[in-house]
Amino acid sequence: MDTPRVTIWGTGTPRSFRPLWMAEELGIRYQHKPIGPRTGETQTPEYQQLNRKQKIPFVQDGDVKLSESLAICRYLRDKYPSEQVLKPQDLFTKAKEDEWCCYIYGELDETSLYVMRRHGDLSMIYGESETTVNASRAYAEKHFEVVGQLLEARTYLVSDQFGLADLFLMSCIDWANAYQVGLPDNLHNYHAHIAERPAYMRAMKLNYPDLFGGD
Template sequence: MITVFGEGRGFRVVWLLEEMGLPYRLRPVDLLAGVENDPEYLAINPAGFIPALQDGDATLVESIAIMEYLIARYGPTPLAPAAQDPAFPGYQQFLHLGEAGLAASMYFVVVSRNLAPEAERRNWGALKALEVFESRLGLVTRQLARAPYMAGETFTAADISVTYALEFAQRAGGYTLNEAQRAYIARTSGRDAYRRAMDTCQATKAWAAAAMVS
């Protein structure tokens, strides 16, 4: 049985598993309570961040690496174009940009705004991270002017990666997306697998509902 540890970016993994129809279980990890109080999880990932995945003897961390593993191990799947497919370069770019360019940059904006002392919330690092996020977001905007999804006409795992990042920016960073970006999220989050993933990830579902109210 595949086990996903933790929500947060683990939502990407759960959503992918739902899209692929693979059986799994979600094991919560409460970072707010202190991961140091969860020795079982620290044995899985001594670095203490989420998510992690166990599949038999395989243990992985980092959400995009986990997604690539699942696709390679349990594919082929239309969620990942073949290397010879003209859609493959865009798929590969946006699969990684969703984390490396978007979510990772926004993370530093969010922690600065929410955890730093008042006088340091708009520090140089936070402003630079926002600048990086917005420059990479420009690539998403350009792609959406060409096609409905990151790899072209068809939904792929790259859209799972990017959708998570954009929703994170909205919910945690208070970032205002433009009309095309909001329409894109409406398309991707309207999928049945997304809704099933939300029903599994109750903490994420509660967070999303609270962000909508605020």
């Protein structure tokens, strides 16, 4: 079989999980390069040629080279659409999806969970601060409440189909569970329902092989 056109770099983090899950949902043929953060693999001259930011995830599709998990997932979804994943068609649905993705990425990922990571797990680099970790946990809980309230009346975040915003929220719920962030009950139910998707489990095994016996 010929080499797949799409290559996805990255493993082991909620950010690297997202493109893998999206690719699995869409049924794309791709090559996975499971390089991890802070292993030296993002600092090699070859990788820096691809991504000056020295970060994962990263995707190459022919001439297209992309970093940023949200940009990558949206690109893959739009380039290789599948009935498995919502592809908003009208301006309103596009705007609502954008709103939820920005909120989840900005408030849950970057402002809360990653700050907890920086001053918890990565405190040898960024400095230890229990105060910051606790304040970020409280901030995350406040914003998970908002999402939980919306999901009391619906199955998916946008429209009536699994989509990009759900994929991002799911990755943040996994992350929150690992960090003992308190979540509303209905978010646990939402998570359990979506986690039944076969593509989610395939991507989990690829991204967190150590949790699944290395297969």
